[in-house]
Amino acid sequence: GQQVMQIPQYQHVQEGEDFTTYCNSSTTLSNIQWYKQRPGGHPVFLIQLVKSGEVKKQKRLTFQFGEAKKNSSLHITATQTTDVGTYFCAVYGGATNKLIFGTGTLLAVQP
Amino acid sequence: DGGITQSPKYLFRKEGQNVTLSCEQNLNHDAMYWYRQDPGQGLRLIYYSQIVNDFQKGDIAEGYSVSREKKESFPLTVTSAQKNPTAFYLCASNKGTTFSGSYEQYFGPGTRLTVT
Numbered sequence: 001g002q003q004v005m006q007i008p009q010y011q012h013v014q015e016g017e018d019f020t021t022y023c024n025s026s027t028t029l030s031n032i033q034w035y036k037q038r039p040g041g042h043p044v045f046l047i048q049l050v051k052s053g054e055v056k057k058q059k060r061l062t063f064q065f066g067e068a069k070k071n072s073s074l075h076i077t078a079t080q081t082t083d084v085g086t087y088f089c090a091v092y093g094g095a096t097n098k099l100i101f102g103t104g105t106l107l108a109v110q111p
Numbered sequence: 112d113g114g115i116t117q118s119p120k121y122l123f124r125k126e127g128q129n130v131t132l133s134c135e136q137n138l139n140h141d142a143m144y145w146y147r148q149d150p151g152q153g154l155r156l157i158y159y160s161q162i163v164n165d166f167q168k169g170d171i172a173e174g175y176s177v178s179r180e181k182k183e184s185f186p187l188t189v190t191s192a193q194k195n196p197t198a199f200y201l202c203a204s205n206k207g208t209t210f211s212g213s214y215e216q217y218f219g220p221g222t223r224l225t226v227t
Contacts, residue, residue, distance in 0.1 A: 092212035
């Protein structure tokens with residue numbers, strides 16, 4: 001079945017440093033979604049990307065969809081302690097009508 | 112307020128007992144999903160339902176059962192056949208699929224099940 005690889009698995013940064021997580025697929029994607037899960041909480045939808053090369057920004061967060069629609073990235077500028085959590089990408093499973101979640105990247109921010 | 116509710120937040124059971132986790136949504140969503148999350152792990156799909164009275168197995172359905180008799184409700188039963196049931200269970204819903212993929216999913220707060 002379709003698989004989505006997410007790297008890194010874990011990242012520890014000092015507050016104010018930048019952070020990037022990557023999501024890679026072996027097949028072309030119709031779209032990609034990003035979610036954030038705070039420690040002890042539940043995933044919360046952040047954004048969806050649909051177009052090749054698309055770039056969307058939410059304050060300090062920048063989301064990018066690759067030109068070939070096989071990869072995506074989430075970049076956080078000047079991290080804050082409120083950014084702590086696990087970031088998941090999710091892709092549409094096509095005929096199975098389900099979302100396939102990546103393995104997630106756990107971000108730790110040291111004040 | 113619209114949203115998804117899961118109850119209880121924490122649940123403790125003895126090995127060999129079946130247990131049913133509740134999931135209710137008032138978002139008028141057609142599709143509902145159950146995921147399992149183990150510590151430090153991602154989300155694994157257990158069962159999902161695109162419409163009332165219909166559901167499909169996910170990637171790890173063995174030892175679990177579901178029903179979808181009402182649009183608002185999608186309870187999950189963890190049976191005694193599930194070998195390692197202790198985990199964090201998350202319910203989600205969405206409007207279904209779009210022309211280019213899937214609508215975003217809304218998650219409930221989750222139920223932490225401990226079986227000893």
